[in-house]
Amino acid sequence: MGVKTISLCMIVKNEEKYLEACLKSVKNKVNEIIIVDTGSQDQTIDIAKENGAKVFSIKWNNDFAAARNFSIKQATMDYILVMDADEYLDENVDLQKVLTSEKDHYSIRIKNELSSGGSIFHPAVRLFKNFIGLQYFGKIHEHLNVDRPTSELSHEFGDVLIHHIGYKDDVVVEKEKHNRNMKILLDEVETNPTGYNLYNLGNQYKANEQHNEALEAYKKAFPLSKDRLYINYLLYNMIDCLRILGRTKEALDVLDASIESFPNHTDFYFMRGRIYEEMAYYKDAEIAYKKCVELGEVKLLQTLDGVGSYLSYIRLGHIYIELGDYSSALDMATAALKSNRYHMPALKMYLELLIRTNVPNVKIKENIKEIFPIASFEDLKHLVIVLSVIKSPLLQEFLDQYNLKVSESVLGISKLYSKNYMESYRIWKGNGLESDEYKDVLLLSFLLKNNDLEYKYKSSLNLSKKEWKLVDKLIYRDKVDLGKISEELEDIIVFISKQLIYLYEDEHFNYLFNIIAKGTSSLKIKFSKMLMETGFTQNAQQVLLDFYVENQTNKEYVELLADTCYKQKQFNEAISFYNRVTELSKDYLSYEKMYRTFEKLNNLEGLKILTEEIKRLFPWALWVKQPKC
Known part of the structure; x- marks a missing residue:
């Protein structure tokens, strides 16, 4: 058998940003680099030559197959590996080990990395014998003629992984x-x-x-x-x-x-x-x-990538969160992290659930050491990003512990949520805002009873003049009658209330609580949902009960009240309210919630009747059609 020689064959154009990383990934793994340039006007050719490539230039004629075929015609080694400049070979790949089987061609895995942080895998024939007449066809998404009718070529899936970054949004736009x-x-x-x-x-x-x-x-x-x-x-x-x-x-x-x-x-x-x-x-x-x-x-x-593991665990986690089952959701977030510790949504869900279930920061830090031990700078960077997104007071602790230099934006967040309000004010006073920080700066203004920073967030909020006057009154703790306000202002008020809970700012929270109690049903619903999310289900229930009479025909209001009963294991009361919801609207989720409640009560008769009702009303529901074990 012996060692097989390999030619890397590529076609390129204006790839100075990506080419060097690609060529470095194949260093000492290929014997020859063939690069066909189709009209680069940057440093692509120079980079190719500096990395030992044989460079050929051809005129581009909108035909990828023709360019590929020209490139492989220049190859002189036993096998050909085909890559693009925006790809790189995984560091663990052993091409010689793959080629011991001496197949004519090999399908390998391409990992297409997406801007979302996810990835899509697909197989492709990228490694094949030279001098056996294989050629590309198709002007775009070209592929080898390995399945020609007269072909008796040998094939197998090779243990080779190529990473492709060309589907990331910024690269796609750029090219x-x-x-x-x-x-x-x-x-x-x-x-x-x-x-x-x-x-x-x-x-x-x-x-x-x-x-x-x-x-x-x-x-x-x-x-x-x-x-x-x-x-x-x-x-x-x-x-x-x-x-x-x-x-x-x-x-x-x-x-x-x-x-x-x-x-x-x-x-x-x-x-x-x-x-x-x-x-x-x-x-x-x-x-x-x-x-x-x-x-x-x-x-x-x-x-x-991840459909059979971390992505499905995360989706299950979201379902359990919607149903108020934070324990099961935490199990799913943990399973997702064990499957892929670098999946940022999994770490975010895990830490948010610890916060929601009122786990002390000291304990959360211990959990982080166990579930996400920091073994590299990349680990630390990953963790800091998530702590910044969820606005954790632990962010400042990690910045101090590792003496990290971060942007003024991240620093402003870290100072605010570690309750160093004046330092946060000083940072934002001298810097512009990024992304959604306007809510955080508005929270800071409320905490400091100072609207000096209003000009910083005013352009980010689509509020009326009347609502801006209400904002100022809230900041300075004046008497306020909110009346009917926009959804945007409702969301801001609920956001501030939520952060006040996490910051243990009881006096400020109680002021807003009294304002919200006189607000609209819409605001009360949002506020009560937030109280449930933060572990104050009993308080949420009390708010809803206090104004139930005037809202008993509001389906969303009644359903939320039923949810508070379920969460507190008041199952008979929950059934009563869910029944009321189904009278107001034939909404599937209400029936499913009622079914789960009957399960908790072990009410077999109720389950039987409800199953038949769901079958009749909701033909898309599959689970009610499954035979019971």
Whole structure:
């Protein structure tokens, strides 16, 4: 067998930002670097030559396959590895170990990293023997002719991972990939309307958020693609377009058919969970996400990373939070972190739930050491970002402990929530605001009874002149009759109230509490939800009961009151209020909540009657149709 020689073949244009990282990732792993430049005007060629590449230049003619074929024609080694400049080889890859099987070509995994922090995996033939007549075809999304009818080539999946950052939003915008790709794809589909080309056209429309056009392309691609490896993701994207367009019945119909054809493809169950969660059919969503965890990650097909682990755990956590089950939600956040400790939403959920359940900061810090031990600067950076987002008083402790230098923005947050108000004031007095900090600065103004910083946040808030006068009165603790106010001002008042609880500023909180008690039902509902979130369910219930008579026809008000009863294990009272909710509106979630309450009471007769009612009223509910074990 012996050592196999490898040529890295690339086509590039204006890749000075990414090329060096790509070439460094293959250092000592390939024997030859072939770079074909299609018209760079930056330092791309110089960087390539500095890293030992053989550089060739050709004129670009909107044909990726032609450029690829030119590049592989220059290769002189046993095998060819194909990469793009915005990719890099995973440091743990051992190409020689893969090539011991001496296959003609290998499918490897490409990890497409997204701006959201997530990633999508897909397989592609990127490693193959030289001198056996393999060529690329397709002007865009080009691929090798490994499946030609007369081919008897050997193949296997190789243990190779390539990271691709080209789908991150900033890179896509910078390269204007959408416009370039769309033009080529439309020309290609017109001359060669294969399933693969139509599928890629649909993907491009979907990336452009043109979901109707994407759906039509997918529909045309489907009958031509039934035996192709990408069929699962074609169906997944088709369902997602229907979901986004609000065509729920069609989405579920296609989803059911897809699961029947591919019963072990985790992504379809994740999509089912997502659709049902958005409809607040939480029992069905819960079943779907648990099925995802049972099936695990998809290995050899295109897939969304985490559907069989941390993403499903996080979605389950959100469901349990909505249902007020913080203990189960915390279990899910913990499971997600164990599956992927760098998934920021998981760490954020974990820490927020500790705060919501009134765990002392000292204990939270101990939990952090256990669940997220800091072993590198990247770990510390990750933690500081999350602590800043959730506005934790621990942020300042970690900044002090590690003597970290952070932006004035982060410093302003850390000083405010560690109760160093004057230092926070000094920082924001001399600096501009970022993102949503206007709420924090408004909170600071309220705490200091000083509106000096009003000009800092005024442009960020869409309040009327009358409402600005109310804000000033609140800051200076004047007598205030809020009357009917905008949702934005309601949200600000509730935000300030919530932070006052976490800051233990009782006097300031009591002032706002008395103001809110005279406010509208809408404000009381938001305020009561916040009290429940922060562990003050009994107080929330009292607020709602005090004004129940005038709000007994308000469905949201009555349902929230029922939720407070359930949370405090007052199950008979909860049933009474949920019954009232169903009289006001035939809303599915109210029936599901009532069902969960009957379960707590072990009321078998109530469960039987309610099951039949749900079957009759809500045909999309799957769980009531399942046979009981």
